[in-house]
Amino acid sequence: MSQLSNAQLVQAYRTMRTIREFEERVHTEFATGTIPGFVHLYAGEEASATGFCMHLRDDDYIASTHRGHGHCIAKGVDPVEMMAEIYGKATGSCRGKGGSMHIADLSKGMMGANGIVGGGGPLICGAALAAKYKKKGGVGVCFFGDGASNQGTILEAMNLASVWNLPAIFVAENNGYAESTSSTWSVACDNIADRASAFGMPGVIVDGFDFFAVYEAASEAVRRAREGGGPTLVEVKFMRYYGHFEGDAQTYRGPGEVEKLRQEKDCLLRFRNRVTSSGEIKAFELDAIDKEVLALIDRAVEKAKAAPKPKPADLLTDVYASYP
Amino acid sequence: MAREISYQQAINEALRQEMERDSTVLVMGEDNAGGEGSPGERDAWGGVLGVTKGLYPRFPDRVLDTPISESAFIGAAIGAAAAGMRPVAELMFIDFMGVCFDQIFNQAAKFKYMFGGKAETPVVIRTMVGAGLRAAGQHSQMLVSIFTHIPGLKVVCPATPYDAKGLLIQSIRDNDPVIFCEHKMLYGVTGDVPEESYAIPFGEANVVRDGKDATIVTFGRMVHLANEAAGELAKKGVQCEVIDLRTTSPLDEDTVLESVGKTGRVVVVDESNPRCSIASDISSLIAMKAFGDLKAPVQMVTAPHTPVPFADSLEDLYIPSAASIQTAVRRVVEYN
Numbered sequence: 256m257s258q259l260s261n262a263q264l265v266q267a268y269r270t271m272r273t274i275r276e277f278e279e280r281v282h283t284e285f286a287t288g289t290i291p292g293f294v295h296l297y298a299g300e301e302a303s304a305t306g307f308c309m310h311l312r313d314d315d316y317i318a319s320t321h322r323g324h325g326h327c328i329a330k331g332v333d334p335v336e337m338m339a340e341i342y343g344k345a346t347g348s349c350r351g352k353g354g355s356m357h358i359a360d361l362s363k364g365m366m367g368a369n370g371i372v373g374g375g376g377p378l379i380c381g382a383a384l385a386a387k388y389k390k391k392g393g394v395g396v397c398f399f400g401d402g403a404s405n406q407g408t409i410l411e412a413m414n415l416a417s418v419w420n421l422p423a424i425f426v427a428e429n430n431g432y433a434e435s436t437s438s439t440w441s442v443a444c445d446n447i448a449d450r451a452s453a454f455g456m457p458g459v460i461v462d463g464f465d466f467f468a469v470y471e472a473a474s475e476a477v478r479r480a481r482e483g484g485g486p487t488l489v490e491v492k493f494m495r496y497y498g499h500f501e502g503d504a505q506t507y508r509g510p511g512e513v514e515k516l517r518q519e520k521d522c523l524l525r526f527r528n529r530v531t532s533s534g535e536i537k538a539f540e541l542d543a544i545d546k547e548v549l550a551l552i553d554r555a556v557e558k559a560k561a562a563p564k565p566k567p568a569d570l571l572t573d574v575y576a577s578y579p
Numbered sequence: 580m581a582r583e584i585s586y587q588q589a590i591n592e593a594l595r596q597e598m599e600r601d602s603t604v605l606v607m608g609e610d611n612a613g614g615e616g617s618p619g620e621r622d623a624w625g626g627v628l629g630v631t632k633g634l635y636p637r638f639p640d641r642v643l644d645t646p647i648s649e650s651a652f653i654g655a656a657i658g659a660a661a662a663g664m665r666p667v668a669e670l671m672f673i674d675f676m677g678v679c680f681d682q683i684f685n686q687a688a689k690f691k692y693m694f695g696g697k698a699e700t701p702v703v704i705r706t707m708v709g710a711g712l713r714a715a716g717q718h719s720q721m722l723v724s725i726f727t728h729i730p731g732l733k734v735v736c737p738a739t740p741y742d743a744k745g746l747l748i749q750s751i752r753d754n755d756p757v758i759f760c761e762h763k764m765l766y767g768v769t770g771d772v773p774e775e776s777y778a779i780p781f782g783e784a785n786v787v788r789d790g791k792d793a794t795i796v797t798f799g800r801m802v803h804l805a806n807e808a809a810g811e812l813a814k815k816g817v818q819c820e821v822i823d824l825r826t827t828s829p830l831d832e833d834t835v836l837e838s839v840g841k842t843g844r845v846v847v848v849d850e851s852n853p854r855c856s857i858a859s860d861i862s863s864l865i866a867m868k869a870f871g872d873l874k875a876p877v878q879m880v881t882a883p884h885t886p887v888p889f890a891d892s893l894e895d896l897y898i899p900s901a902a903s904i905q906t907a908v909r910r911v912v913e914y915n
Contacts, residue, residue, distance in 0.1 A: 316662055350695030357693040366661060367694065371685050377654020378686060384655055385662035388603070395658075408681075411651035418646055573696035574730050576754035579782040579829050 269544050271301035274325040276552045285501040291343050294355045297325030299496035302522035303428050304329035306469030310477040316364045316382035317396045318375025323368025326398055331363040338555035344562035351565040373406030380412050383421035394422040394480040402433025404447045413454040422480035424487050431494040435507040448490035456486045463493030464520040581773045587630050587766040589740040593747035596776045598638050607643040608669030615644035627671050654682035660702035670706040674717045687756040688731030703750045703757045710887045710898050711764040719887035721851035726758045727827040734828040736760045738802035740770040745779030762800040782829035790818035793908050794838040796861050797848035798824040805848050808904035827857050836869050843874035844911040853881040875914030878907040
């Protein structure tokens with residue numbers, strides 16, 4: 256068991272709390288009709304993005320999914336700019352031209368949330384290939400969902416990563432549903448991780464509500480990749496708290512399913528109970544983080560609402576690096 | 580110093596010179612070296628038609644064979660480009676784009692725009708195009724217009740060995756994703772090519788023949804057939820201007836419109852199917868911007884609206900010919 260310092264525990268809690276607060280706020284703001292387009296929320300899954308990204312540097316790359324806000328925050332993308340992006344503002348991470356499904360920041364190694372299910376698998380093979388040439392021990396992490404686990408791109412990418420012995424990690428975030436379809440139905444084998452052996456890599460299953468379990472599995476997979484040991488498939492099992500998208504009535508879910516998860520499984524509650532009962536961190540310290548995060552998200556929403564929209568001339572910019 | 584080499588050799592030389600110049604240039608694709616993991620020789624193929632032959636022994640770390648997984652390796656080339664490399668991926672035939680199209684048009688083409696300008700994807704996808712090799716419906720298409728349609732992509736169609744080298748070097752140095760279309764019937768065509776490295780800028784059409792009576796706008800292999808037709812017509816006193824577009828995106832509108840201003844009579848030749856083609860695109864451009872200059876309706880010479888047939892008797896009918904180009908030129912010249 257790797258030992259986390261107090262500073263690391265605080266960082267983990269702050270990241271998970273920031274993701275949760277961000278998503279809860281997007282949920283309530285979306286309901287007021289001020290946020291345009293589609294949003295897909297990561298609430299409930301915070302331990303996965305946080306547990307992996309804590310092992311990553313800015314020059315490590317991640318590829319993300321529709322449900323990308325959590326990965327962005329965990330990889331260091333500025334939540335204030337992210338919120339502005341979700342509101343379609345000129346001050347957003349992508350200057351209002353990407354939106355929730357395309358938030359990216361390559362300077363932080365975030366290759367983009369992705370509107371195409373399974374789109375990130377091949378891309379992360381490329382980032383991992385580039386890392387191999389740069390010889391600085393960089394890695395690429397592909398987050399994908401249980402839906403994407405059935406896409407050819409992901410299966411091809413896992414094969415290629417093994418064939419080329421790439422420093423890549425495939426993180427299957429099995430949150431129970433691909434849109435409205437249960438992963439117990441759409442995934443033909445018992446576990447997505449069972450597919451790892453077909454691609455010549457280790458397959459690991461972790462409880463996605465347990466930050467420490469994710470952190471531990473990620474530690475091993477990232478170490479292996481950095482040392483040239485090749486790719487790993489990690490299946491993170493949990494359930495999302497909200498619908499596929501905001502506005503999803505979620506009639507496919509069992510009665511009381513989410514309430515039960517929130518009470519009994521929640522990653523933030525579990526984390527808090529563990530570190531306060533062990534005495535590593537005091538409850539009031541976590542309360543203070545909660546307040547700081549709340550203030551950050553308040554400010555992010557306030558600034559996003561006040562920010563200017565992109566100008567008409569921005570419609571035509573940034574299609575090409577150069578185009579005569 | 581220039582010497583005569585083939586279109587295929589010119590492409591190989593461009594790759595070699597750019598790999599020597601820039602250590603971030605990678606070459607990857609199915610059998611690009613060949614023989615990976617097999618008991619016999621490496622560099623066994625150098626790509627299915629030998630275009631990359633000889634690169635592997637020079638750059639063993641930067642010529643990568645791939646599994647037959649077009650989505651994975653084309654996407655990997657795109658991801659590596661976004662992460663700082665300059666990959667040149669070979670997609671054996673443009674017909675296989677259907678397998679990996681998402682990575683090209685939803686990922687590579689859109690990164691820069693969707694990410695607010697904060698991404699560059701300097702990837703080149705080399706691919707074989709065109710009919711004539713009796714390769715039938717899934718190995719012979721001319722899908723250039725599909726890529727030309729997509730903002731964020733650049734599309735290059737060299738007609739000569741000189742252009743193949745200079746345009747490929749420009750493609751590799753360019754910071755946008757480039758679809759580089761190599762016509763399979765041109766690989767053996769030879770021409771003068773300088774030994775030294777040079778880049779031909781995009782969006783600059785080449786007026787390959789001057790004339791005052793009619794303008795033939797075309798690109799790729801059809802440049803050769805247009806020249807042949809123009810040569811025959813010249814014997815009968817009809818002087819054709821032949822314009823090789825070189826790149827369909829960006830498009831050199833000025834050179835086309837200038838020539839239309841001079842001749843007022845236009846034939847557009849495109850080997851692809853006619854609907855939503857480069858031919859129809861150029862025709863609409865002329866209708867919108869040079870209507871007053873026209874002395875006759877624009878004529879298009881294209882393949883029919885059918886898949887590419889196998890039998891030689893049918894494929895020869897499918898592909899536009901010098902004779903069909905001559906007929907179209909006569910029609911515009913004789914129109915009153």
